[in-house]
Amino acid sequence: MVQATAPLSPVVQAEALTKIFRDFWHRPKVRAVNGVDFEVMPGKIFGLLGPNGSGKSTILKMILGLLVPTGGSLRVFGLSPRHVRSKERIGYLPEESSLYPYLTAEEILYFYAGLFDLSRSERRARIDQLLAMVGLSHARRRQVGEFSKGMLRRIGLAQALINDPDLVVLDEPTSGLDPVGCRQVKDLILTLARRGKTVLLSSHLLADMEDICDRVAILCDGAIIVQGAVRDLLERRESYRLVFPVLAPDLLDKVLASLQHDTGVTPDVDHPKRTLEEFFLNAVERARQQAPTYTGVAPTSGVADYLFQKSAEDAAEKERHE
Amino acid sequence: MNRILAIAGLTLRSAVRSKVFALLVILVMGGILGLPLIMKSDGTLAGQVQLFLQYTLGLAVALLSVMAVWAGAGAVSLEVEGRQIQLVAVKPVGALELWLGKWLGLMVINIVLLALTGAMILGLLLWTTRPSLLSEADRVRLREEILVARSDVLPEEQGKAPLRRERHPPVAPGKAGQWEFNLPARARAGDSVFLQFHFVTSRPDHPAPVAGLWLIGSDGGSGLLRYPVSGAANQVYAFKVPVPAGARRLNVSYLNTEETTPVTILFDAADSVKLQIHESRFEANYLRALLMVLARLAFFSALGLTAGVVFSFPVAVFVSLALLLVSVVNRWMQQVVAGGWVDMINEDSAGPVIRLGAKFIQVVFVALNALMPSLERLDPLDFLPGGMLISWGLVGKAWLMLACVYAGILALAGAWLFRRRELGLPAD
Numbered sequence: 001m002v003q004a005t006a007p008l009s010p011v012v013q014a015e016a017l018t019k020i021f022r023d024f025w026h027r028p029k030v031r032a033v034n035g036v037d038f039e040v041m042p043g044k045i046f047g048l049l050g051p052n053g054s055g056k057s058t059i060l061k062m063i064l065g066l067l068v069p070t071g072g073s074l075r076v077f078g079l080s081p082r083h084v085r086s087k088e089r090i091g092y093l094p095e096e097s098s099l100y101p102y103l104t105a106e107e108i109l110y111f112y113a114g115l116f117d118l119s120r121s122e123r124r125a126r127i128d129q130l131l132a133m134v135g136l137s138h139a140r141r142r143q144v145g146e147f148s149k150g151m152l153r154r155i156g157l158a159q160a161l162i163n164d165p166d167l168v169v170l171d172e173p174t175s176g177l178d179p180v181g182c183r184q185v186k187d188l189i190l191t192l193a194r195r196g197k198t199v200l201l202s203s204h205l206l207a208d209m210e211d212i213c214d215r216v217a218i219l220c221d222g223a224i225i226v227q228g229a230v231r232d233l234l235e236r237r238e239s240y241r242l243v244f245p246v247l248a249p250d251l252l253d254k255v256l257a258s259l260q261h262d263t264g265v266t267p268d269v270d271h272p273k274r275t276l277e278e279f280f281l282n283a284v285e286r287a288r289q290q291a292p293t294y295t296g297v298a299p300t301s302g303v304a305d306y307l308f309q310k311s312a313e314d315a316a317e318k319e320r321h322e
Numbered sequence: 323m324n325r326i327l328a329i330a331g332l333t334l335r336s337a338v339r340s341k342v343f344a345l346l347v348i349l350v351m352g353g354i355l356g357l358p359l360i361m362k363s364d365g366t367l368a369g370q371v372q373l374f375l376q377y378t379l380g381l382a383v384a385l386l387s388v389m390a391v392w393a394g395a396g397a398v399s400l401e402v403e404g405r406q407i408q409l410v411a412v413k414p415v416g417a418l419e420l421w422l423g424k425w426l427g428l429m430v431i432n433i434v435l436l437a438l439t440g441a442m443i444l445g446l447l448l449w450t451t452r453p454s455l456l457s458e459a460d461r462v463r464l465r466e467e468i469l470v471a472r473s474d475v476l477p478e479e480q481g482k483a484p485l486r487r488e489r490h491p492p493v494a495p496g497k498a499g500q501w502e503f504n505l506p507a508r509a510r511a512g513d514s515v516f517l518q519f520h521f522v523t524s525r526p527d528h529p530a531p532v533a534g535l536w537l538i539g540s541d542g543g544s545g546l547l548r549y550p551v552s553g554a555a556n557q558v559y560a561f562k563v564p565v566p567a568g569a570r571r572l573n574v575s576y577l578n579t580e581e582t583t584p585v586t587i588l589f590d591a592a593d594s595v596k597l598q599i600h601e602s603r604f605e606a607n608y609l610r611a612l613l614m615v616l617a618r619l620a621f622f623s624a625l626g627l628t629a630g631v632v633f634s635f636p637v638a639v640f641v642s643l644a645l646l647l648v649s650v651v652n653r654w655m656q657q658v659v660a661g662g663w664v665d666m667i668n669e670d671s672a673g674p675v676i677r678l679g680a681k682f683i684q685v686v687f688v689a690l691n692a693l694m695p696s697l698e699r700l701d702p703l704d705f706l707p708g709g710m711l712i713s714w715g716l717v718g719k720a721w722l723m724l725a726c727v728y729a730g731i732l733a734l735a736g737a738w739l740f741r742r743r744e745l746g747l748p749a750d
Contacts, residue, residue, distance in 0.1 A: 021747070058746075064412045066746030082741075087414040098405040100332070102339040114328030115413040159409070 016072035050219035091165030101145030129304035329423025394626025471607035495584035530554030
């Protein structure tokens with residue numbers, strides 16, 4: 001007997017969402033977001049893509065309750081974005097560092113953990129794990145005012161995860177990071193999604209979005225011009241690509257001739273290429289293995305245990321529903 | 323509560339690690355230490371001590387008040403400017419929790435700074451009046467008249483309510499004026515009761531001094547005590563009165579004995595003749611004075627904090643200080659407004675615009691007077707340097723009014739305004 005289960009409700013649901021910025025005299029100045037509709041489903045990575053000024057950050061800030069929509073409706077976990085209960089389940093990494101420069105990395109995390117009513121021992125444990133995860137354990141007692149941009153992104157990411165959030169909102173998460181850091185952040189985002197977390201991110205780095213997003217919405221002048229699953233949007237259904245291991249020249253000619261004979265089209269042949277990112281990461285990894293010293297950021301230690309534990313429970317719950 | 327404490331701790335850290343704050347602390351400490359070096363008193367020990375208390379404590383209170391407003395105004399506005407507030411606002415923190423956390427942190431700073439400055443001033447005072455520097459007579463005078471907490475006992479009017487508003491009849495040459503005092507129980511031991519008086523003459527051009535004789539009797543005493551005096555008008559005089567054990571009433575008479583240039587004496591103020599009785603030690607009074615100052619600082623911090631929720635940092639500081647200025651000159655403004663300053667404008671020459679403008683300012687002042695607390699009435703410096711008692715009732719009134727009622731209203735207003743503010747607006 002098949003048991004019917006309720007469909008999963010969206011984590012974020014926007015309908016005709018509009019934001020108009022007004023001047024001092026309350027006259028409309030800029031229509032930053034114009035009647036946007038989208039849904040972010042649980043456990044998915046949703047990307048907002050668009051040129052500068054297209055309204056990505058404005059949408060994120062409305063979701064976070066930092067801006068009030070002018071029109072339309074917006075629900076986060078079925079509640080108003082300004083509701084304290086919805087905020088308990090959100091982690092946020094802003095585009096620019098908004099951390100207190102006079103606090104140390106450890107104090108920053110301790111402070112934000114305090115805002116979630118975590119017990120003292122739980123705070124300590126999470127701080128240790130997160131600092132190890134973002135590779136800043138050795139810099140835990142340094143004031144963040146002395147941090148490089150990359151280190152600031154890392155500590156910002158750690159504070160976004162301090163409450164083990166169900167929804168992680170990341171505004172340009174890889175901005176300011178070197179390729180190694182970018183890869184680590186992307187891996188982390190993928191891991192979080194695998195563990196049942198919902199990730200909403202904005203970026204104008206198309207390669208990053210392509211690597212990690214399940215769905216994207218492309219914005220231009222405050223409106224969504226395209227949205228859908230990344231695979232569907234990028235797939236070119238009018239052609240096929242075949243990948244073979246290296247073939248002997250005679251055999252290759254034979255295959256090509258056969259294809260040309262049957263289809264009347266001459267196929268393109270070349271060698272698959274690695275991405276520059278992949279090549280760079282391998283080169284850095286080899287260099288580090290030979291001389292394991294580092295400055296600024298230390299090698300990281302995967303994902304914090306508590307993110308795994310709770311996420312695994314959530315994933316199991318989700319599987320039961322499905 | 324964890325959230326409030328976390329925000330309070332952060333506010334404390336930000337102040338401790340701020341260079342501007344450190345500079346202000348050094349300024350306060352330097353002012354307290356440096357001011358006595360440039361002060362000039364009337365040459366008497368009592369005058370010197372009074373001046374020291376008035377000026378050093380006055381300076382410390384003024385600087386701490388400015389610091390409280392400054393730190394309060396910056397607590398939120400600077401975080402809005404630096405966008406740190408965004409990361410706090412996206413956490414599950416209520417607006418009132420944020421306000422209270424900030425205020426609590428500011429209060430800890432106020433307490434620490436006030437304790438430091440208070441201890442410094444008291445230490446300096448005790449060091450400059452240490453026994454090895456003073457004669458026995460000076461020490462006794464200081465302990466009985468300045469470094470003490472005394473309260474006033476006003477005369478009765480024939481056993482009725484205390485004589486407060488009525489003027490005492492003039493005392494013509496050769497005539498006597500009379501007053502009766504009910505002694506409170508704590509004064510009946512009788513070792514530290516002073517009679518204080520001041521007077522004016524019917525002729526402003528009268529050459530000083532004026533001779534007179536005070537006669538004091540009590541219900542438990544055997545006879546009249548006689549105190550001949552000679553002094554100029556418009557000065558305050560006091561002398562110690564021994565009160566017999568068990569005495570409940572004092573009968574005081576003043577005989578006008580001026581013969582060289584006879585003149586009528588007027589004791590025309592409600593407190594022209596009064597008794598001063600010892601209530602408590604100076605140190606306890608000093609502690610109560612500091613508690614009153616702390617209540618004022620609690621209000622100043624709250625005012626700055628709420629202004630900082632609405633305005634940018636410089637505007638918040640300006641608005642807060644302007645409102646404080648209004649509070650400080652509250653009584654004077656009330657007198658001006660009550661006196662009808664609009665009437666001072668020449669009705670014939672002033673146009674309707676000027677008259678309307680004056681009326682508008684009058685309305686604004688009346689509204690501000692109604693909105694702001696009268697800080698002048700809760701100023702410990704009106705009491706402490708004169709050796710006057712600061713009662714626990716007055717301390718309680720200051721805390722109730724400033725730290726509870728006014729700070730509470732500011733807290734609610736600040737939280738409401740914070741909730742309405744869009745913190746994610748793009749920078750202009």
